[in-house]
Amino acid sequence: MEQFDLVIEAGKGERQYWKDIFRYRELFYFLAWRDILVRYKQTVIGLAWALIRPFVTMVVLSVVFGSFAKMPSGGVPYPLLVYAGMLPWQFFSTALTESSASLVGNANVITKIYFPRLVIPTSAVVVSFIDFLISFLIYIGLMIWYKFLPPLAILFLPVFALLSFSAAIGAGLWFAALTVKYRDFRYIVPFIVQFGIYVSPVGFSSSIVPQKYQLLYMMNPLVGIIDAFRWSLLGTISFPAQSFALSVVMVTLLLGTGILYFRKTERGFADII
């Protein structure tokens, strides 16, 4: 009996997939590289946009929540407080928006070439992550400006960055697959993002949430992530063990179910896209 390299059968297809992801690993890089290159080539301020946007958002939020609403900041310059919460949020929201649209946006490739489709929304998240790194550079600049020394806990930051990366991928896979199936999902996504910024501790700190709503509030995985960011960058609060633990659980669920749902619907992408 001859040995065959690949067997394609209706309803089956799992084994090869993860091997393929490894084989096509360079594609993660290439697709992200393409999106970034295109962004720079299309705008005059392309490179600057990556810097301007987080900076302006930070200013606005500081003014609104800090100067107008006079929310307590726990002894830290308000802009830093806002920015520390905004870093992960900005990353998550752009990652979610970009990855939801990524599959439909790459329809031409999906119908003509084979490669593991997981690469597409993931590379959209990678692009947002690069924006995140640039924003982080600005934050470092801010810290220098305010002569603020971060706590030792900042060494844990990569862990939290990884957690928010996973959250973004989990949610991104869900939304990307759903957008292919129900094309009007792309109208729901900006609404979710808008809503999210009010229920996540971006413009305020978690301490102001009333006790009786704390558990419900912490179901939002971004809460644990943003609080953890604040803890490691600012040191104003003790380690948010409860919300962080809940966050880890939610993110794991999100990522796991996201991958499963994506894999299940992936087979039909080329037919319905």
Next chain:
Amino acid sequence: MADTAISVEHLAKRYMITAQHGERGRYVALRDVMASGARRLANRVIHPRRASAQGGSRGMQEFWALDDVSFNIVQGERLGIIGNNGAGKSTLLKVLSRITEPTRGIIRLRGRIASLLEVGTGFHPELTGRENIFLNGAILGMGKQEIRRKFDEIVSFAEVEQFLDTPVKRYSSGMYVRLAFAVAAHLEPEILIVDEVLAVGDAQFQKKCLGKMEEVGRGGRTVLFVSHNMNAIEQLCDTCMLLRKGRLVRHSHDVRGIVKEYLFGEEDGQKPTLWENSGDKFENPYFKPDRLFLCNEEGEQLPNPIRNDEDIFLQVDGTVTKPHSSLALQYTVFCDDGTLLYHSSTIDSAENALANVKQGRVSVRSRIPRRFLNEGDYRIDLTVFLHKVQFITQYGVNAPSVFLSIQGGLTDSSLWSSKRAGLVAPMIPWETIEHEPAVLRSSASATL
């Protein structure tokens, strides 16, 4: 015995077509799903007995693009896949390329597969040629190192050295297509699948494409090639497969035979010598062809097969709606392998048959030379056009056509008994020239 490269058993692919009314089209909107879900729920509450009969119908219909296809392809085989549009060729390639999943059946593959279903997949217009080579190569499955290694070869094959750093949106369509094919051509897979890419590009490009594919084939790799260009199929492929309505009709080494069956094998087998306009085809402001047929001098339609020594006329009946000085008619004769034998047009000679034609019904005819064509089957396309302005019907694309089968009558001589080779079999007289016998003898002695 050579190894099997591709083994396909009982492959089937079904698409669900929604016969949906309204603007939405192919995809599903969440809004609709929720609305129809709510409607169904409401129905169940209001009419509990009727609800079960509704079902989930939104007008879904099954369409089997592939129906129980099975075949084996040996390593190194160069297979041509032909068939009408909608026969299932592209679907077959998509399933083999893992772009879409089969509904039934098993496919077994040995070796790396590379598919070229469209030229320039993944090209981004804002990126330069250089950047697109890397991008496209990566999408097709090459690693960065591999692309770097082959970079110079790719560029020289595409002949775009000077334009490497300009954005691809500024390329001419020829350059674009050459570059796209150049990247794909350097893939080095064990199995190469190519879908009608020859349809784009000029003749020089097509020649280059074919040459490269031949090279790939000679290198021992398996090539699957879908095309409507029968010449290309015959040139490149050593086996051929004919698909019709999702079924595998023929698969063998008899490439010519299968091509002939595709071109001429209509379901009823009768080859019509008459074409009639079913009513509103080819509507245009100038000339509408009503009938095209083969006939004798009296205008009576001739049935196939026709003897070569008979008078054959091609007659066109049509209606001139608006006279135009450039209006012309042309017929084109194709051999059964798709070779274009010759054209003949009303504007070939200075006396244009349509020169003074007025509005209204008109009939034009031309004699097909007696004792000229060889025995065999031919297709004759009618091109109606405005010279140097536009085509109204175009040969090979959308032209009305009739079929001509020549059998017998090639010669009066009893010594010429079987069909001879050659596209044409003209009866041309020979004559002896009178001269002195002495001259003949001296030349003979010279050769001794």
